[in-house]
Amino acid sequence: MSTELATSTTPAVKAGLGGGGRSGWGAGSIRPVLIILVLLLVAVGIRQPDFYDPPVLLAFLKRAAPLIILAAGQYFVIVAGDFDLSVGSLVTAEVVIAARLIDGDPAATWPVIALLLGFGLLIGLVNGVVTTLLQVPSFITTLGMYLVLVGAVYTWTGGSPRGALSEEFRMFGRRGIDGVPVLGQLPYAVLVLAGVAVLAVLAMRSDFGKVLLAVGDNPRAARLAGARTARIRTIAFLASGLAAAVAAILLGGFGGVSFQVGQGLEFTAITAVVLGGVVLGGGRGSVAGAMLGALTLQTLLTLLNLLGVSGALSSAVQGLIILAAVAVGTLRRRT
Amino acid sequence: MQQASEPPLLRMRGVGKAFFGVRVLDDVDLDLHPGQVHALVGENGAGKSTLMKIASGVYQPDAGTLELSGRAVTLPDPRAAQAAGIGIIHQEFNLLPERTVAENVFLGREPMRRGLVDRRAMHDRTAELLAGIGETAIAPQTRVGRLGVAQQQVVEIVKALALDARVLIMDEPTAALAEHEVELLYALVRRLQQRGIGILYVSHRLTEVFDLSGRITVLKDGRRVTTLDTAEATADTLVRHMVGRELSHYYPERAAPGGAGAARLRLSAAGNGRLRPVDLELRSGEVLGVGGLQGSGRSALARAVFGVDGFRTGQLLLDGVPVRVRSPRQAVRAGIAYVTEDRKGEGLALSQSVLDNALLAQHAVRPRWFARTARATTVRELLDAVEVHAAGTGQEIRYLSGGNQQKVILARWLAMKPRVLLFDEPTRGIDVGAKAAIHDLIRKLADDGAAVLMISSELPELIGMSDRIVVMRDGAIAGELPAGSSEEAVMGLATGAATSTEVPA
Numbered sequence: 001m002s003t004e005l006a007t008s009t010t011p012a013v014k015a016g017l018g019g020g021g022r023s024g025w026g027a028g029s030i031r032p033v034l035i036i037l038v039l040l041l042v043a044v045g046i047r048q049p050d051f052y053d054p055p056v057l058l059a060f061l062k063r064a065a066p067l068i069i070l071a072a073g074q075y076f077v078i079v080a081g082d083f084d085l086s087v088g089s090l091v092t093a094e095v096v097i098a099a100r101l102i103d104g105d106p107a108a109t110w111p112v113i114a115l116l117l118g119f120g121l122l123i124g125l126v127n128g129v130v131t132t133l134l135q136v137p138s139f140i141t142t143l144g145m146y147l148v149l150v151g152a153v154y155t156w157t158g159g160s161p162r163g164a165l166s167e168e169f170r171m172f173g174r175r176g177i178d179g180v181p182v183l184g185q186l187p188y189a190v191l192v193l194a195g196v197a198v199l200a201v202l203a204m205r206s207d208f209g210k211v212l213l214a215v216g217d218n219p220r221a222a223r224l225a226g227a228r229t230a231r232i233r234t235i236a237f238l239a240s241g242l243a244a245a246v247a248a249i250l251l252g253g254f255g256g257v258s259f260q261v262g263q264g265l266e267f268t269a270i271t272a273v274v275l276g277g278v279v280l281g282g283g284r285g286s287v288a289g290a291m292l293g294a295l296t297l298q299t300l301l302t303l304l305n306l307l308g309v310s311g312a313l314s315s316a317v318q319g320l321i322i323l324a325a326v327a328v329g330t331l332r333r334r335t
Numbered sequence: 336m337q338q339a340s341e342p343p344l345l346r347m348r349g350v351g352k353a354f355f356g357v358r359v360l361d362d363v364d365l366d367l368h369p370g371q372v373h374a375l376v377g378e379n380g381a382g383k384s385t386l387m388k389i390a391s392g393v394y395q396p397d398a399g400t401l402e403l404s405g406r407a408v409t410l411p412d413p414r415a416a417q418a419a420g421i422g423i424i425h426q427e428f429n430l431l432p433e434r435t436v437a438e439n440v441f442l443g444r445e446p447m448r449r450g451l452v453d454r455r456a457m458h459d460r461t462a463e464l465l466a467g468i469g470e471t472a473i474a475p476q477t478r479v480g481r482l483g484v485a486q487q488q489v490v491e492i493v494k495a496l497a498l499d500a501r502v503l504i505m506d507e508p509t510a511a512l513a514e515h516e517v518e519l520l521y522a523l524v525r526r527l528q529q530r531g532i533g534i535l536y537v538s539h540r541l542t543e544v545f546d547l548s549g550r551i552t553v554l555k556d557g558r559r560v561t562t563l564d565t566a567e568a569t570a571d572t573l574v575r576h577m578v579g580r581e582l583s584h585y586y587p588e589r590a591a592p593g594g595a596g597a598a599r600l601r602l603s604a605a606g607n608g609r610l611r612p613v614d615l616e617l618r619s620g621e622v623l624g625v626g627g628l629q630g631s632g633r634s635a636l637a638r639a640v641f642g643v644d645g646f647r648t649g650q651l652l653l654d655g656v657p658v659r660v661r662s663p664r665q666a667v668r669a670g671i672a673y674v675t676e677d678r679k680g681e682g683l684a685l686s687q688s689v690l691d692n693a694l695l696a697q698h699a700v701r702p703r704w705f706a707r708t709a710r711a712t713t714v715r716e717l718l719d720a721v722e723v724h725a726a727g728t729g730q731e732i733r734y735l736s737g738g739n740q741q742k743v744i745l746a747r748w749l750a751m752k753p754r755v756l757l758f759d760e761p762t763r764g765i766d767v768g769a770k771a772a773i774h775d776l777i778r779k780l781a782d783d784g785a786a787v788l789m790i791s792s793e794l795p796e797l798i799g800m801s802d803r804i805v806v807m808r809d810g811a812i813a814g815e816l817p818a819g820s821s822e823e824a825v826m827g828l829a830t831g832a833a834t835s836t837e838v839p840a
Contacts, residue, residue: 211702214687222684223663
């Protein structure tokens with residue numbers, strides 16, 4: 001048990017130190033979420049003793065991957081001082097679009113995937129431009145985008161999703177590389193997750209990441225130091241849109257095509273980010289923390305499930321986590 | 336002023352306080368008598384604000400006693416201090432801008448009549464209090480947001496008086512005021528004094544201390560160095576007590592006559608909404624001082640050059656080449672640096688590390704994928720060279736003193752090797768020791784060939800540092816003065832009371 005834990009946490013701690021996180025207890029630190037995660041993992045392990053068998057653990061990571069990716073995208077937006085409430089309906093829109101365009105035709109898979117990624121970037125671009133150039137608060141911009149996407153998807157499909165995803169498309173969410181020693185099957189979702197995580201951490205360690213943090217912390221100071229604050233914030237929205245597209249591709253593979261596939265994911269992602277010690281309002285917290293927050297949230301939901309708590313309660317749990325995490329963050333900042 | 340027969344209004348004996356084992360205040364005594372203005376001076380970090388917070392119930396002392404008019408008291412919270420007659424006027428006001436003067440004064444304790452707020456009684460009582468300190472120009476019905484800073488300060492004071500404050504603590508009361516408002520504050524302080532109120536006056540500005548106070552306590556490193564009558568003190572002795580240094584070493588030597596080189600920055604008929612067309616030449620190797628009252632266009636000039644609110648008309652030439660600067664980014668790329676007067680609001684990303692703040696301009700303007708370690712090493716060396724004192728370059732910059740924060744901003748710009756540096760109030764809110772270091776750095780930059788423009792409201796600084804002084808008034812340049820001009824000459828031009836030939840006594 002301890003070896004898996006060590007491998008999953010070590011890179012995160014490093015990234016936390018390099019990526020604007022704090023190593024101590026203050027707001028923005030990843031230490032609290034790590035402790036919560038360890039406690040939850042122990043609890044899950046007691047309830048379900050085979051949880052730490054590599055295949056079971058990988059299956060768990062596979063299920064957690066979309067949320068972790070969404071949280072990474074949401075992190076960029078939140079740390080720059082904004083919100084992205086459009087990601088849930090964007091995920092839905094992506095899956096519905098994919099089903100209708102592919103319509104069971106394997107040859108359409110790759111072009112459609114490219115289109116989906118482009119669509120995610122486009123929505124991010126619109127969110128970013130409306131927020132920065134038209135100076136609409138991002139809360140309103142992305143809420144508007146959320147409604148636009150919901151309405152557009154309904155209209156376009158005439159009320160119920162049409163078409164079907166190809167098996168090739170669903171491969172990302174379902175399959176993996178077989179015959180890997182010890183692990184058994186290595187799911188593609190976990191590989192995609194690892195790729196996203198590495199890119200996100202590298203981005204935050206780059207000069208861009210430093211400026212992004214500064215923009216979230218004090219946009220005026222960043223501007224007076226020569227930063228293009230509008231462009232930086234727009235890039236954050238692009239990252240969030242792209243993350244939503246990637247998450248949608250994985251989620252499309254997990255389950256069926258429905259209007260419910262992305263429902264509520266924006267709040268789950270924000271909860272995860274906040275749980276990871278990232279401060280709403282921007283400037284504090286690491287992307288590793290945000291991703292650990294998502295993993296923690298997924299673990300908690302798994303534990304609740306194992307304990308037989310009704311799934312209906314999970315949104316209440318998320319609400320409580322947001323309230324508690326923000327309140328604790330404020331307290332920690334004050335001391 | 337001191338009546339030995341009466342017990343002092345406020346007596347502090349042996350007061351000490353430590354935070355997390357760090358002693359910030361140690362064995363401090365202080366007496367404040369009725370009608371006395373007692374100045375509290377010291378460098379940043381000397382313990383002034385801790386002492387103030389103990390006197391106003393915010394902190395509890397670890398050691399020592401407090402007496403009010405001879406009675407021992409404990410002040411468990413700010414409310415208790417208010418009830419005991421201790422009022423505090425912070426640098427930042429606690430007023431509701433959308434409420435009237437009277438509503439602010441009686442906030443939370445409005446006079447009631449038949450279950451409703453008795454507005455008339457509230458207004459009458461407020462008018463009475465205002466009249467009592469000779470402020471008849473402020474109507475109780477006015478919205479506070481419509482008042483100027485000086486008048487808002489008056490409202491804060493009246494708020495304290497409405498609670499029958501007999502001890503008034505004023506924390507840097509002139510920091511937010513324009514020069515001409517300072518006189519009004521002086522008059523107000525004197526009227527409060529006549530009413531027998533004891534005033535604990537905390538300030539960096541020695542001029543005020545000498546103008547107003549009867550007695551001075553100097554703190555250094557949390558200890559009381561001395562308490563003396565103002566009549567016995569001189570600026571020299573005070574500064575020596577504060578830092579152990581003579582005042583005459585205060586400003587670095589100016590550039591040699593004719594030491595200034597070619598024109599680096601030239602403005603010809605450059606103007607915008609706030610500036611009437613300005614002609615100005617800034618030469619390599621010189622420090623050009625810019626004086627004037629607040630709102631005279633000094634900051635607008637620097638901000639226009641830096642592209643924050645750029646010029647709309649006229650021309651800006653850098654080393655003889657016309658340049659269009661329409662954003663701070665373009666200014667930075669053109670080799671211009673700007674040190675803002677609002678360090679926390681515009682200069683720093685407070686939650687980021689010392690190192691990231693020092694690297695901010697490079698991260699923003701010259702992003703790199705390689706050789707990042709080398710660049711960080713260079714900036715670390717710069718931080719050492721400007722003598723930033725921090726627990727480490729990874730420390731969050733919010734925990735540094737104002738002087739050290741300013742040095743980090745200097746290091747940020749030094750790393751960009753700018754041709755032109757614009758300083759707006761470079762030493763505001765900075766303690767005496769760090770001030771001298773920053774002055775030395777500014778001079779060194781000029782000596783190394785940069786062109787420096789320095790805005791300052793502090794006349795000794797403006798005159799002590801500048802090779803030339805231009806004075807602004809109403810968005811235009813009112814006149815130019817040579818190095819070493821008198822304070823009267825600068826003020827004459829700034830207020831429009833005189834042209835440069837006619838100087839009032």
